[in-house]
Amino acid sequence: MERIEADYLIETAYDPRAAAEVMAGEQSSGTFVKVPGETAALKKRSAARLEKLEVVGEAAAASLPGAGGQGPIVRAQVTLSWPLANLGPSLPNLMATVAGNLFELKQFSGLKLLDIRLPPAFATAYEGPRFGIAGTRRLVGVEGRPLIGTIIKPSVGLGPEETAELVRTLAEAGIDFIKDDELQGDGPACPFEDRARAVMRAINEVAERKGRKTMFAFNLTGDLDEMRRRHDLVQALGGTCIMASVNSVGLAGMIALGRHSALPIHAHRNGWGYLSRHPLLGFSFTAWHKVWRLAGADHIHVNGLANKFSEEDDSVIASARACLAPLFPDKPCPIMPVFSSGQTVRQAPSTWQALGSTDLIFAAGGGIMAHPGGPAAGVAALREAWEAAVGDVPLADHARTRPALAQALETYKG
């Protein structure tokens, strides 16, 4: 029988095995008050199973309020499994099963979903990324190095024509990838349709002259019908990417958008902090991103090294590795991790050393626009920094014959 598996980090002042059994019960056929229908046969076919439990440490105090128990507070890694027959290969129902009514259980003063492993039926039911790394590279025409990207800034406030002017400058500068900010959707101050038309006019004109088209991720986040209409418009205008805030749109919306889309989907993870910032609550990136990847995301944000947020570098790299690791043995579905947040030439060597791959989008805002030589020099400097990194040459050495990189090193002190 095929089973779904999920790994958790738990913290409990109960016997950890008994607490894990409550969790398995709550998320399958168990009831708090014994009911007549809960027969042995029913339990056999539908109960969640505690597959593994390993105590990993103790805690001096409870991490989250509201828990019961009198014993020492221990932390443990737990694996539960469920028969696929309980829910079928359905992503929304998977979430209700592996991440439903369990984070509030009194048994736990901490509970984090670390990973999920899905039977192949999910790979059949959901197409996953339509473009992924290879498809994105093909559309942009870049191989063997990261895509150099940026975000329209200021995030909001520019009108359609101002946005298009900035895009023109960046496209002329030879940038591979540009995205809307997640705050720029379809507000009256910069309506989606006007922005898309103005931006694609600029991109198409530059592409015609230079022979290579900058990929622009249009933020079409909205109600489902709006997102479909906006996708169709972008496609009709010759655009090559759409973007959505996955936590705002949600799973059923992203699945429907994925099935509709003929363009790569740039998944923005804003809101990730509320799902993850506490070390003993919510989701690990690994568990969380698998769902969006299977739903059809082609790129996903992972933050960046030495970022402006509270996330540690190790966590950023673990997320990026997760994006490149196979989702199923027969259907790997690798997607592009997107590095962003305070990125400059300085982070190229450390990112390369930690990840060992160039399959990523490296997005810099100020790291391009604030280059004293202008955006073209900003883009050139980032490409040169990645050449140096991949070739294992110190940035300063590589910069000797490359003025754009040299200027960048002076500007971004790191």
Added chain:
Amino acid sequence: MERIEADYLIETAYDPRAAAEVMAGEQSSGTFVKVPGETAALKKRSAARLEKLEVVGEAAAASLPGAGGQGPIVRAQVTLSWPLANLGPSLPNLMATVAGNLFELKQFSGLKLLDIRLPPAFATAYEGPRFGIAGTRRLVGVEGRPLIGTIIKPSVGLGPEETAELVRTLAEAGIDFIKDDELQGDGPACPFEDRARAVMRAINEVAERKGRKTMFAFNLTGDLDEMRRRHDLVQALGGTCIMASVNSVGLAGMIALGRHSALPIHAHRNGWGYLSRHPLLGFSFTAWHKVWRLAGADHIHVNGLANKFSEEDDSVIASARACLAPLFPDKPCPIMPVFSSGQTVRQAPSTWQALGSTDLIFAAGGGIMAHPGGPAAGVAALREAWEAAVGDVPLADHARTRPALAQALETYKG
């Protein structure tokens, strides 16, 4: 100019006003590196504004890891506002704005969204609950008291016919409302269509004899096309309610389902723990539930007093009150709070005293099925307990002439 407002609880070791300004900047036109386009005129029309800041306390240690700052750790309530022109009346874009990339900011060792206030344009753009309290009461035929409800248990494992048998027993017992468990969707072990047909056959037969139809909330959680098909089937079979796990389906999916639906939507909040359990991270129920209510939820889960989870009673009552409070002055949209989790006759008086309303669904599982007189006595006892509560009569007094309630008081010691 119309503005969106959001209240937060923040914790910071920076100057709280400076930290709140970073938050306002990050969520509107601010940039970390100064860019050429950020003019005074642009800021004036698009910047988020810090409307109010009140320091409410100090903390001995940081609540969440990863924060910076050297000063004393203070907690403050902060109100930010945004021009509607930035995003328009769009719920998914609202989430990216008020609950996007801010929970991870280094400035904060705690950040919780407490409330949101929306301009009337949102009331025009979204219909809100189509049935709400009045429509639900009309369909069930119950006025002046709570709807007495239950959940099919075991949660998973029963087949369609076994489920229907249980429903028949409960409907015969005169129950107002029954729901699927959130773990029971459309698994191979109990396919939605077979379950819906079998359950509605039982409900319709009993309704024909007794003249009143039990409302059954069918859990149609799934991909959007599946949800629409399942809704249509339930409606065709004469069903009167559908249920969805809102955190699993997501906002775009719930909005699309709401626009499609001709039946009340029972919103299940499973997963709420990961959004709320830490007192300084994520969402308050008040803020969170407004979005689903506007998207079309007619009922929403609020846990119950003396529940089996980690939530305090005060928090449960605050959530229920939020459901009954007006959403907009001209469009109140009240919805039914659903009390559940270990509820019995014991909680009727305290729930009534704390809430002062009977506009709720009171759902008991073991509180009905484990009644020694059978489910009919279980249902009768709960109605009697609510009569006593509303009439301000002690349960024991009321039970003197009411054997069902008397037996319940013996069984459920509280």
